[in-house]
Amino acid sequence: MTDAISKVEAFFANAKKWREELAALRAILLDCPVAEEFKWRAPCYTVDGGNVATVWGLKDSCALSFFKGVLLKDPAGILVAPGDNSRSVRMVKFMGLEEIVAAKPTLAAYVRAAVELEKASLKVVLPKILEGKGMHDR
Numbered sequence: 001m002t003d004a005i006s007k008v009e010a011f012f013a014n015a016k017k018w019r020e021e022l023a024a025l026r027a028i029l030l031d032c033p034v035a036e037e038f039k040w041r042a043p044c045y046t047v048d049g050g051n052v053a054t055v056w057g058l059k060d061s062c063a064l065s066f067f068k069g070v071l072l073k074d075p076a077g078i079l080v081a082p083g084d085n086s087r088s089v090r091m092v093k094f095m096g097l098e099e100i101v102a103a104k105p106t107l108a109a110y111v112r113a114a115v116e117l118e119k120a121s122l123k124v125v126l127p128k129i130l131e132g133k134g135m136h137d138r
Contacts, residue, residue, distance in 0.1 A: 008038050008043045018057040018062035021057075024100045024104075026055065028064075028100075028108055028111065029064075034052055034053070040054070042055065042056060052111070052115055054067075056091075060095075061093040061095055063091040064094075064107060065091035066114050067089060069089050069091065070088055070090060070124055071117050071122055072090065072110060074110075078092045078106065079110075087124070088126065092107065
């Protein structure tokens with residue numbers, strides 16, 4: 001077992017909160033054409049070396065996040081920015097296993113769409129922030 005795989009296994013095995021939910025998200029991701037790696041203290045799902053998605057156990061929810069989420073079509077209206085200043089990442093938050101089970105087909109479709117974005121080498125074009133100005137000052 002490689003170091004990255006053992007870290008991924010440890011992440012899921014040691015999850016004190018959201019263990020079943022994170023396992024369900026992992027199963028959805030592993031049914032898609034992605035590789036599982038370990039980056040930023042969490043499992044990261046990649047294609048051809050490019051980051052596609054990651055899972056997180058948060059205080060009040062767990063989440064599946066997409067690195068280039070702003071480029072994804074969101075017909076289900078489930079993607080949210082993780083914070084006010086998030087410019088590229090979008091995530092789907094869950095409060096329980098039943099929500100993930102119900103969303104499985106949609107999530108799988110979103111992961112596959114994110115894989116296609118990565119394979120197409122699409123980039124998120126971020127406007128430059130004016131020096132000395134914050135996001136809200138533009």
